[in-house]
Amino acid sequence: xxxxxxxxxxxxxxxxxxxxxxxxxxxxxxxxxxxxxxxxxxxxxxxxxxxxxxxxxxxxxxxxxxxxxxxxxxxxxxxxxxxxxxxxxxxxxxxxxxxxxxxxxxxxxxxxxxxxxxxxxxxxxxxxxxxxxxxxxxxxxxxxxxxxxxxxxxxxxxxxxxxxxxxxxxxxxxxxxxxxxxxxxxxxxxxxxxxxxxxxxxxxxxxxxxxxxxxxxxxxxxxxxxx
Ligand code: CTP
Ligand code: MG
Numbered sequence: 001x002x003x004x005x006x007x008x009x010x011x012x013x014x015x016x017x018x019x020x021x022x023x024x025x026x027x028x029x030x031x032x033x034x035x036x037x038x039x040x041x042x043x044x045x046x047x048x049x050x051x052x053x054x055x056x057x058x059x060x061x062x063x064x065x066x067x068x069x070x071x072x073x074x075x076x077x078x079x080x081x082x083x084x085x086x087x088x089x090x091x092x093x094x095x096x097x098x099x100x101x102x103x104x105x106x107x108x109x110x111x112x113x114x115x116x117x118x119x120x121x122x123x124x125x126x127x128x129x130x131x132x133x134x135x136x137x138x139x140x141x142x143x144x145x146x147x148x149x150x151x152x153x154x155x156x157x158x159x160x161x162x163x164x165x166x167x168x169x170x171x172x173x174x175x176x177x178x179x180x181x182x183x184x185x186x187x188x189x190x191x192x193x194x195x196x197x198x199x200x201x202x203x204x205x206x207x208x209x210x211x212x213x214x215x216x217x218x219x220x221x222x223x224x225x226x227x
Contacts, residue, residue: 006090010079031061035109048074
């Protein structure tokens with residue numbers, strides 16, 4: 001199978017509040033984006049990676065990569081205003097012979113190589129797939145400080161990345177979303193709205209997205225073996 005990964009690294013990291021692009025923020029002595037790139041380098045079914053983000057901002061980070069990780073980068077694309085636009089920008093760079101396209105957030109540094117392979121294989125077999133974890137908490141729908149309803153956690157999963165789909169399906173999903181003016185925070189949501197089944201690959205909670213300073217502190221503690 002020929003899978004290509006789009007690594008989304010164009011976000012500004014507003015909620016982190018460090019005044020620099022999130023992908024370049026230091027985690028354990030390396031830029032955040034480097035962790036995903038090293039994992040993707042070890043994912044056997046991923047043939048190449050397209051990095052989406054500002055080339056000048058990312059250049060120093062890419063210099064820290066191992067030769068294997070650097071060699072796996074097959075393209076770079078400018079980001080868009082939204083995550084979806086950044087993904088579409090990367091998708092436009094994917095070679096037509098790619099059978100499967102994976103999309104991953106550079107903000108998730110702990111996705112294992114085996115997870116990329118598993119999601120790519122599931123997308124190849126079923127058309128589309130995502131990494132997800134079962135929800136541990138019961139959810140409440142709240143308005144004006146009052147509970148409207150309790151949403152039982154059974155059957156609820158937290159969506160993660162990597163996500164992926166057969167290339168033609170993902171291209172169609174993005175084209176239809178654009179035509180319909182639909183914006184999603186999730187890639188396979190665009191596939192779901194075409195009525196296409198999406199396969200779930202169970203993933204660990206360590207594949208957490210670094211959004212806030214608390215998340216970053218958790219990630220540092222995890223690297224030190226304390227979380
Ligand atoms: N992303 C992107 N292009 C955008 C917005 C987000 O490539 N226009 C990427 C981010 O780089 C990140 C992933 O999508 O890897 C998930 O987004 P998020 O966690 O929201 O990151 P930021 O948008 O950078 O953070 P914030 O929303 O706090 O500004
Ligand atoms: Mg964002």
